[in-house]
Amino acid sequence: MTGPRYPQRIADLPSTVPFVGPEVQERERGAPFRARIGANESVFGPSPQAVDAMAEAARDVWKYPDPTNHDLRHALAARLNTTPDHVIVGAGIDGLLGSLVRLLVAPGDPVVTSDGAYPTFNYHVTGYGGVLHKVPYDNDHEDLRTLIDKAHEVKAKLIYFANPDNPMGSWVSGATIEALLDALPDGTLLALDEAYIEFAPEGTAPQIDPEDPRVIRFRTFSKAYGMAGARVGYGIAASDLVSSFNKVRNHFGMSRIAQAGALAALEDQAWLDEVVAKVATARERIGDIARAHGLTPLPSATNFVTVDCGEDGAFAKRVLDALVADGVFVRMPFVAPGNRAIRVGTGRKEDLDVFETALPHALKAARE
């Protein structure tokens, strides 16, 4: 009896997981976390209207979902002042990035990203046999100018650029991005990840014609809308690119409950505004806590604050490990020099109380 024959490219793939989930860590440590502020989730939760819509949809869950995601795409298009043929919905930005890479990247094709940016994008590129070219962050910012230069050099099919950035929390103005679009190489698509855009200052989102063939932008219900567990992301792009997703996507892949929840969440602007205000308050407090212990909070346009621990990656890792051991779920940037910091999510008062109490102990442990 022999097993299946994997193509060599698949056999060679590592069994990597982009992220270890907090549930996995909780099972390993044998206790729940006291504060869950490590995955850039919205502890403030989803709109109650979205919760009601999902509970209602659960009763009808015997029906397959609408494979065209009609209602949600139409609502998003209206919100974005465009037409539904410019909107693609998928199982989180993660799922959409996977489809995008599949559409564009053949084995050996070059792709450009920042060294230390979103690992799930890299996972997909590697998974489809693409070749990643990484450029360094510039002063904790993803550097679009250098990404574009690298794309010219390697003839990249795709550039990944997040604004605001995860894991550093930094951002550039929309005008900066607009000014660089004409510098993109012919035939290079810019994947602009705007997962955190709702938290960013006015003017952070560039004005881009949805029909512009050079850019696809991604947004999500996982962050400000508080629905990470439902898996709903969307892309805005030229209609030709949007329709190309239909060649490869899992047409019936979007949960009926998730679609209903996202639709209801989109209609509750008051909840979104409230969450954004709470996040801003929590960012301030994380900054205060960090400074009170001699650490440096980096400016953030997201729902987390990346806190420079003032030493090297090994030190920050010791701080992180001590926090995790003490029941505080946080994460940290993977790559130097970002890995001198830990990344702390905007929690409720009680979550940040736990962090505030735990931090001095963690710093002490890290210095021993």
Added chain:
Amino acid sequence: MTGPRYPQRIADLPSTVPFVGPEVQERERGAPFRARIGANESVFGPSPQAVDAMAEAARDVWKYPDPTNHDLRHALAARLNTTPDHVIVGAGIDGLLGSLVRLLVAPGDPVVTSDGAYPTFNYHVTGYGGVLHKVPYDNDHEDLRTLIDKAHEVKAKLIYFANPDNPMGSWVSGATIEALLDALPDGTLLALDEAYIEFAPEGTAPQIDPEDPRVIRFRTFSKAYGMAGARVGYGIAASDLVSSFNKVRNHFGMSRIAQAGALAALEDQAWLDEVVAKVATARERIGDIARAHGLTPLPSATNFVTVDCGEDGAFAKRVLDALVADGVFVRMPFVAPGNRAIRVGTGRKEDLDVFETALPHALKAARE
């Protein structure tokens, strides 16, 4: 401004959709269907315990799902009398088939299926550049012996075989499958789709060691469990194959709500038994209605009855179109000779009342 550069293989792909959803048809006809019995959904709905679990999970939907699907995989393994490393969970069998094809099928690789079997499998094979070799049904049954012969001939990477079969409703005994496993070519994986297994007679599921490297079997919460809208399927296979899915899958792709719902549904055996009994009763009634109008219901081990309309595909299509125009959502096999039939889902009394009333009019219209 130029657009993205698609690899030729992607550019050549058709923008096909495996199925048109009933919502799409309802928008086109400008009215809802009076009976929704065309997508092999379970009109009897999900377990109330599953509905409650999903409503509860909706409140916590700000949390990302567990990327390891730990609780659900463990519960499934216990139910299947195996270990969790033999269980992979995904966004419906559709999603799992996509990942499986990606794992095994490089461009040009041969794959074997039955002509007229599940089109979504074919969609994935074509999407990854595989070459489909189709063998005919044998007397409305997928014919595993001939599929295996063809796999030897073309050196197939993969055989797709559904038992019970969709769209014909037919089945073979588990013993028949067991007896043929040793005839599989070395290095050919049998993908055994058991989506409808809960409706089938005792003995339809073969006894296969989960560690057997020659087979992966798929099951789902979309049919008997009444959760098609939640997108939860699972595969049972050798641990090496299961862990290979971790190389390519969207790790955070399974909705938290769906996982909670499936777990609760699995625990409500009484509901499952009740649904299976109702489906058996409804199958009888569909048979009676068909015979009363001179049509021939085919034997079924599923939650639908394929009704031979006694003439050719064009005639059956006219019957189908008339039913759809009259508000009865049904579908039909795509390929001759199966397309001499329409496929009628097991509905509640009120659904089948609508079908019973509409059928004679549809037959009359088709004969005019």
